Amino acid sequence: MKILIADDEHLIRLSIRHNLEKLNIPAQSIHEATDGYELLRELERLQPDVAFVDIKMPLLGGLEAIEQGKLVSPYTEFIILTGFSEFDYARKAIALRINEYLLKPASLDQLKAVIHNIMELLERKAEERNRLFTLQIAEIIAATKPAEDNRLPLEGMNCKLVAVCFDGLKETNRLRAEAWLDRARSCAKPYMSQHFHMTIVKPRDNEWILVLGIEKTWEAGNEKLLSCLSEIRHMTAAWRKEQGDNLTLITSNTIPFRLFLSTYGELLQMTCLRALLGISVDYSQSFLKAVIQDKPYYLTVCTLLVELARYQELQSPIEFGSAIERLIPLVEDQRLHENIRVISAMGLFLRCSIGLSVEADGGYSSLKSELLDYSKRLIGSQTDRSQIIRSIVTYANSHYADEISVAKVADLFDISPNYLSTLFHKETGNRFVEYIAELRMKEARKLLLETDLSIHEITRKVGLYSTSHFSKLFTKYYSVSPQEYKKNAASNRSQPPALPE
Structure with missing residues (x-):
């Protein structure tokens, strides 16, 4: 606690200092001022927690100095020290919100009681300001404008x-x-x-x-x-x-x-x-x-690793597997798998965050193998039929543009192709191949509307390799060829909007 004693009498300052030192106040530092102007300078410089101020001082009176001092040191608690007991002094002290009004000479017991009260007051004010701080930080993070509050x-x-x-x-x-x-x-x-x-x-x-x-x-x-x-x-x-x-x-x-x-x-x-x-x-x-400036790809790799921990906790095996599918090529393309220290750190993180069973010095091939096996076990742990189909649908929604088949997906989920086909049709009302075709055609329609890609490029984008097959499939779904659909869409965009009647 930082304390300032302002009194023009040396013996009074010495007496108060002596008694305060007897109280063993935590982190106490005591400073002095001999007149009203020196009090103002010290208030601005020190920003003390407490100031003992004599009413009668040379150059500038104590109450006038406090009135000005509250502007330069707004968090200081003031205690009046005086040899006078007139009501006018007390009334002005109350108007200035002075905490205590002590007659000189103040005894040790009086000072002890005053300091105890001040410490409790300072603690309450600190708690209130910290509550305001917490509230304002929460509002800023939530992207809401914090309420203006002059208190903090x-x-x-x-x-x-x-x-x-x-x-x-x-x-x-x-x-x-x-x-x-x-x-x-x-x-x-x-x-x-x-x-x-x-x-x-x-x-x-x-x-x-x-x-x-x-x-x-x-x-x-x-x-x-x-x-x-x-x-x-x-x-x-x-x-x-x-x-x-x-x-x-x-x-x-x-x-x-x-x-x-x-x-x-x-x-x-x-x-x-x-x-x-x-x-x-x-x-x-x-x-x-x-590190990011030197190795920007670290950020992508690490983001995927942290996502693995999140997907494992959320029990999202498809998202977990998709993250691994992106992670492994990136690690190998950037040759991180050749860095023993990096692979060791990666293995430790996965061992601690998802419980991956991998030795600290097992190397990259062991880590990769265990990750892929773990992903397959995570998918295989699903026993509820509806949950399995939801996972397969999630997988199809993110992989329809890849080389995807009933056999490949069945192997991934460790079930037979016939069981997958039967279960998928029963739960969704669609055959798996029809569901994939519908996803591809919806994406093709979007690309025809929103891009200038050629029919050949769109065919590849949606996971097909034959332009003629793509055209037949698109015509089946939308009763118009992709070329005509694209032409009609371009024509509609070029037409001016209809005038209101």
Whole structure:
């Protein structure tokens, strides 16, 4: 607590200082002023939590100085010290919302009671301002304009963001993450004040963002912020040893609040990089930005790896398999499979996040084989007939332009082709081949309407290889050839709109 004593009598200042030091107030620092103008200068410079002010001082009286001082140090709580007990002084003190009015000399017990009351008041005000901070951050992230509130103007603040990523299996992850977050709050609590705020945002599963805000004008702000972050990092290092959790921290630079949204979005985009760089490590946002600039494909690969964990948790085997189909060629095209360190980090992430059974030094071929087998087991674990068909429909909707057949899909879902055909017709009312043909023709119609692609190009785009076969199929569905459909669509676009009657 930062305390300022303003009195023109040296012995009075010495007496108050002596008694305050006896109280052992946490983080106490005591400063002095000898007249009203010096009080104003010190208020502006120090921004103290509490100021003891004598009413009768040279150059500028105490009450006049307080009235002006509230403008330069709005969060200071003022305590009047005077040898006078006239009502006029008390009435003006009440009008200025002075917290206490003490007659000199103040005893140790009086000071103890006053400081206790002030500390409780400061704590209540800090909690209220932190509640406002939390509300405003939530409104900004939700893309709603935060209500203007002069009690906590965000434009006067700097902020720092810390992404917290827990990579573990669903059963224990949430409870351990909540326990860590409680410890993080405990680390930050001693620093919380009317100038220092923290809130926790949960943008998606297994990830949290700590948002710390400090007022720009607070002299000790940066020092307090660094100390708070240091305690959180030390606590996290101990947590990893105690709990064995795979907990990754990513810290942004300290930025003015006007850059909050862009920094927040960038941080969310980069958290996935832990999947290739290594989990359970502390990173800076600027380091991850440099990685992306050097290896932009890392972001795509890591995004797919994080999606695998999400699809596994959501029990979405088709999306899981589709992500693998995109992941493997990308890893091999960029020659990442030749980088032992990267493959080891990738294997560790998948082992921790989805429970993949792969050895740390098993190499890429082992990892690839286990991923493909895992995907097939995930699909095969479906026993409900309706669920199987829903998964097959989802697969067909995203792969109709590929080389797709009943036999291929049946093998993927580990069922017989005849059973797939029968089940599909029973559940959807369509034959599988007819469903694929309908998807292809709908896409072909869209391409004819919206693009300048040739008939040959559209044939390839929808997964067919014979233009004549495509034309016959399209004519069957729409009673007009693709060439005529395209011509009619172009003619309609060129016609001016009809005039109203």
